[in-house]
Amino acid sequence: MNTVKLGQRNTRQREILQQIFAQAPGPLGVKRLLDLAQAEIGKIGIATVYRTVRLLEESKEIRPVTLPDGEIQWESSDRGHHHHFVCRACTTVTDFAGCPVHVHTDSLPQGFCVESHELTLVGLCSKCSAPASSKAPARKGKR
Numbered sequence: 001m002n003t004v005k006l007g008q009r010n011t012r013q014r015e016i017l018q019q020i021f022a023q024a025p026g027p028l029g030v031k032r033l034l035d036l037a038q039a040e041i042g043k044i045g046i047a048t049v050y051r052t053v054r055l056l057e058e059s060k061e062i063r064p065v066t067l068p069d070g071e072i073q074w075e076s077s078d079r080g081h082h083h084h085f086v087c088r089a090c091t092t093v094t095d096f097a098g099c100p101v102h103v104h105t106d107s108l109p110q111g112f113c114v115e116s117h118e119l120t121l122v123g124l125c126s127k128c129s130a131p132a133s134s135k136a137p138a139r140k141g142k143r
């Protein structure tokens, strides 16, 4: 099969996405990936981003993260056990280190065995929780 050129192009896109994932402060969705990839190499389409994400997921370099609203984003597989913080205002997802979940085995029904858990914190990021530079503008349409 003569797929050398295609393979090389894929490699470049793959490298860019690998780099983006390595530097990301948290999981990334397809739209954000597209923005970041376009900033790196200009011409790249959403279909290519999807395809490259699928390749990276198949090779277990990235893993999917399901957010509370059901959206799926991806993150590097080499990040250890951690959880996520979702900003409800700007929807940015950020990793936070460490794990606050401690389950005492005696609080479980007898014979139960925990294998994994999920936890997502929801709140406001530093940008969105900062007070507005001035007082909020007067409400529009005041009666």
Ligand SMILES: [Zn+2]
Binding pocket: 087, 088, 089, 090, 091, 092, 124, 125, 126, 127, 128, 129
């Ligand atoms: Zn925010």
Ligand SMILES: [Zn+2]
Binding pocket: 081, 082, 083, 098, 099, 100, 101, 117, 119
């Ligand atoms: Zn945990």
